[in-house]
Amino acid sequence: MIPADRLAEHEVAIFLFHGVVEKSDYEVRNYTRKHLTHDLFRRVVEQLLAAGEPISLSQIVEHCRSGEPFPPRAFAVTFDDGFENNYSIAAPILSDYGVPASFFVTSGFIEHNSMSWIDRIEYFMEQTPRGALCLPWAEKAQRFDDRETKIALLEQVRFHAKRDPTIDLEALVSDIFSQGGLNEIECNDDPLDRKMSWDQIGELARHDLFAVGGHGHTHRIMSFLDDDDLETEISICLRLLEQKAGISTQHYSYPEGLAYCYTDRVIDVLRDRGIVCCSTAQEGTNRLNESLFELRRIAVV
Ligand SMILES: [Zn+2]
Structure with a gap:
């Protein structure tokens, strides 16, 4: 554009x-x-x-x-x-x-x-080479192992979490970090954060x-x-x-x-x-x- x-x-x-x-x-x-x-x-x-x-x-x-x-x-x-x-x-x-x-x-x-909740989830995806996530709107765990599958999952998170007022965004972030075994991040001095x-x-x-x-x-x-x-x-x-x-x-x-x-x-x-x-x-x-x-x-x- x-x-x-x-x-x-x-x-x-x-x-x-x-x-x-x-x-x-x-x-x-x-x-x-x-x-x-x-x-x-x-x-x-x-x-x-x-x-x-x-x-x-x-x-x-x-x-x-x-x-x-x-x-x-x-x-x-x-x-x-x-x-x-x-x-x-x-x-x-x-x-x-x-x-x-x-x-x-x-x-x-x-x-x-x-950091915003979505920036924290993007950070999680950047830091985690591969894994699987159970998300509240999906019946089965979804795998990610490359750029394409990570972006597809992030798009899905954006779509659901921005439209459903019943989703607790802080809880969603905590849950994703804990499923991936990564310490949760609150702030970061990267230029994106x-x-x-x-x-x-x-x-x-x-x-x-x-x-x-x-x-x-x-x-x-x-x-x-x-x-x-x-x-x-x-x-x-x-x-x-x-x-x-x-x-x-x-x-x-x-x-x-x-x-x-x-x-x-x-x-x-x-x-x-x-x-x-x-x-x-x-x-x-x-x-x-x-x-x-x-x-x-x-x-x-
Ligand atoms: Zn804004």
């Missing part, structure tokens, strides 16, 4: 990235290209700049409110989750080219430099080009939470951004971000907390009359 091909005259394309790394030479890890190599990222930024005009999310909010048309072929850059490589690799490139960006961080990941510090996040937020927003405290799917957990998830995230990095934000992105991941109830709580604009992971570009709580994005992989 060439991101610049998605730019449109009267719409804004909001691109979703997760990370940018120097190199990606793993067997299975990063098979989804969640983290682009820095050469590719630089090329994407150059192509976007040659084809369109960068704007910030705050400018998108202003255009949507005033009705003033977006600049032709406008685009915005966003990053989810809070990887350290956003600060050390992506931000300097964006700064070189004068491209604004928003960084949505998951506060629990930042507090403990912790390391998260930003609060100081780095504060520094990004003070940069003229950059903004920081919330992306949950635990990264759980917000529509799956009861009222109390939903309140807690949002308020801890926003409180930590304020206390640890001095950031009072109006921006948020929904963890996982697909249509079933947020509801009117979720939007009401975010609005009550002062959020004015929320990005989804629903695919597409945005017109001027878009709901600011349902901004579509295009994942760059």
Whole structure:
């Protein structure tokens, strides 16, 4: 996919990235290209700049409110989750080219430099040459012994675990590590895992080009939470951004971000907390009359 091909005259394309790394030479890890190599990222930024005009999310909010048309072929850059490589690799490139960006961080990941459940399972697959896993949705144990069978299993885990609210993701990770006889991992300083510090996040937020927003405290799917957990998830995230990095934000992105991941109830709580604009992971570009709580994005992989 060439991101610049998605730019449109009267719409804004909001691109979703997760990370940018120097190199990606793993067997299975990063098979989804969640983290682009820095050469590719630089090329994407150059192509976007040659084809369109960068704007910030705050400018998108202003255009949507005033009705003033977006600049032709406008685009915005966003990053989810809070990887350290956003600060050390992506931000300097964006700064070189004068491209604004928003960084949505998951506060629990930042507090403990912790890995998401799927990154831990990918790590397990990278570290385990072969084996078999009993998974809650399958009747029989499933073997893996090469890149192809490992990726097929990871795809299956992604499919089921992201859609079934009854699956306890922490328990799933523990169970997989114990079936493989591998010590469970919580955090890792590999470029695919390391998260930003609060100081780095504060520094990004003070940069003229950059903004920081919330992306949950635990990264759980917000529509799956009861009222109390939903309140807690949002308020801890926003409180930590304020206390640890001095950031009072109006921006948020929904963890996982697909249509079933947020509801009117979720939007009401975010609005009550002062959020004015929320990005989804629903695919597409945005017109001027878009709901600011349902901004579509295009994942760059
Ligand atoms: Zn995320």
